[in-house]
Amino acid sequence: MSFFKKLKDKFAGNAEAEESTEKYKEGLAKTRIGFTSKINDLVAKYRKVDEDFFEELEEILLQADVGFETVIELMDDLRFEVQRKNVKDTSNVQSVISEKLVEIYEAGEAEINEINFVEGLTVILMVGVNGVGKTTTIGKLAHRFKNEGKTVMLAAGDTFRAGAIEQLDVWGKRVGVDVIKQSEGSDPAAVMYDAVRSAKSRGVDVLICDTAGRLQNKVNLMNELQKVHRVISREIPGAPHEVLLALDATTGQNAMLQAQTFKEVTDVTGIVLTKLDGTAKGGIVLAIRNKLKIPVKFVGLGEKMDDLQPFDAQKYVYGLFAEGLDKEQQEEDEKADK
């Protein structure tokens, strides 16, 4: 059943229905149709818009790790909009909310989730704290680029963690791309130098550089990362063309600090949100996008080679609410059963 039909059915028998549907159509035209109608659908299905609704919306967002500040800002915005437009009709209130929700992520900017490929060699540097899935993501990226017909090379820049080089090596074999490596404990900057050199001489299209996981408050390790970055840009002006920060979707508010610090040190250009196949939402990327303007470029959805997908903001934001609202509804039903 289409959304409009649903809406019409809903208002059938209501004297104001015709008028409000018209208004609603106008409102809808201004926003992105598919996503907005879905959210509207949800909102309409579950409840009327009152203070309770706002509170529940707030909780859904908080439980998705969006963060207090961003949530409060959004809620204030929503309340203000609703008041300003002085809309008493629920369907209109809903459309206001939908518009706002789309804006949380996109903040009026066009989406840039493509990898910035350049003529000749494109260098991608992968950074992040320990255990977020950098190496796995590199394997998946390599697979993806190779399928697109590009020649890919990997650089084993995690010379610190036991087994990290072997891990990347396994991925290299699995995907069928070369891995430039040195022994464990060697200088990561030296590995990068080697890798950039051989990538240039072999004429590959993409070089993806792994780095060791490091907590952002370790000054020395962040300095080391800066050096790695410097070595790459000295060899190829303008490189690395992409610095991707791997973020674990289960991470809470600390992700903001991670993004901030890594951005200062390596000028992060995009985020890969990993482990999104669990129950965590990684809502903090909304706050990061708002505050630091770093877009999410890919999401990791599993352990297989093709479990990496380009980020779809609308789908993502929708997911935040859909599941949240579903859950609330379930809980309410359970309560009602008792």
Place this chain on the structure above:
Amino acid sequence: MAFEGLSERLQGTMTKIKGKGKVNEADVKEMMREVRFALIEADVNLKVVKEFVKKISERAIGQDVMDSLTPGQQVVKIVKDELTELMGGEERKIEFSTKQPTVIMMVGLQGAGKTTTSGKLANLLRRKHNRKPLLVAADVYRPAAIQQLETIGKQLSLPVFSKGTDMSPVEIARQAIEHAKAEHLDTVIIDTAGRLHVDEALMQELKDIRALKEPDEIFLVVDSMTGQDAVNVAQNFDEAIGITGVVLTKLDGDTRGGAALSIRSVTQKPIKFVGMGEKMDALEAFHPERMASRILGMGDMLSLIEKAQSSVDEVKAKELEEKFRTSTFTFDDFLEQMSQVKQMGPLDEILKMLPGANKIKGLENAKVDESQMDRVEAIIYSMTKKEKTTPEIINASRKKRIAKGSGTNIQDVNRLLKQFEDMKKMMKQMSGMNTKKGRKKMGMPGLDSLFK
């Protein structure tokens, strides 16, 4: 440092209330809003926060507070008590089996730090409990996970039981337990693959391993940076296989670690260890009461004293004290002191344990640059023997030489000389004071002048 944001936030609110003669309902309400805000920003689960805030409000508004002489202090105490209780009261020890071998299972999500923690735990059990551990590589899924454990085993000279990736983890675990019996290894630590708590097939695998020989401990390894989802993860793992304890990893980061509170209050299982670094000895026992103190900015003096005791040589400390008194403290002694301080671990970590350290201006976010210490060392190493004992003789040309020799500049040398003099003066005053009061002190003065 862990929880620092929470303590800062609470401190701000508390100072407002502390001085008040009377706390009214509105005060409590305002404070609770701050507490709620701080806890959520610290990643404590929303539902846990709600319960916590409700509990405190009830106690705070109750009669006992209003009647007490200093209601502000009373409220602070309530918050601290509840926080301690939430995190598990007393410290819990690890359980060993009377029937050999003791079996410990490490479980958790991907990337939580199971393999590293397995190595650290084996190391700790050998060192502190005199056990003979066997590490078992049961992660056959993640590429090179087995090599990782093998490398760790080599580093620690500990046996690792691995059968490659073709055997099922259950079979590997079974054979490992047999192997441990035969080799008289008394503790088996099984490093399982990271898995999602909603992955039924893989959760079944854990149940099967568990069925081999009832493990004495099943540790859920949790990243301390985990957000709201920590509760779901812990609950699911606990329901599926019944965890006995939690290991909180990466607590050396700057996360506030609210996940610890959530997991604890939802599963009621104790947090037994915390991972504090990437080195193999960076696994420590979890102390709920110390953590609660730290959250409220009361400092973690107990940990600091423990650290100092294990790394400061008493005899040397006495010698040093003598030198202060007689003003024969030299640059050589200074170096000695520095190396002792260094042994205690990263300086910023130590600083954060000092009560009120986060209130000192300019120190609240102090990232102590350890290379600054290296520079100081280099300067001292570039001095002649005579210069070290009688720094007064260092004139302009000597300064130039020292700066050149240490790769620093004259300003750096000057600064160090000035600090050294100040320190000596201060020491003289302090040791005079101390003998009057007859108090003993530790030989670690001048710490602050290094960070200016």
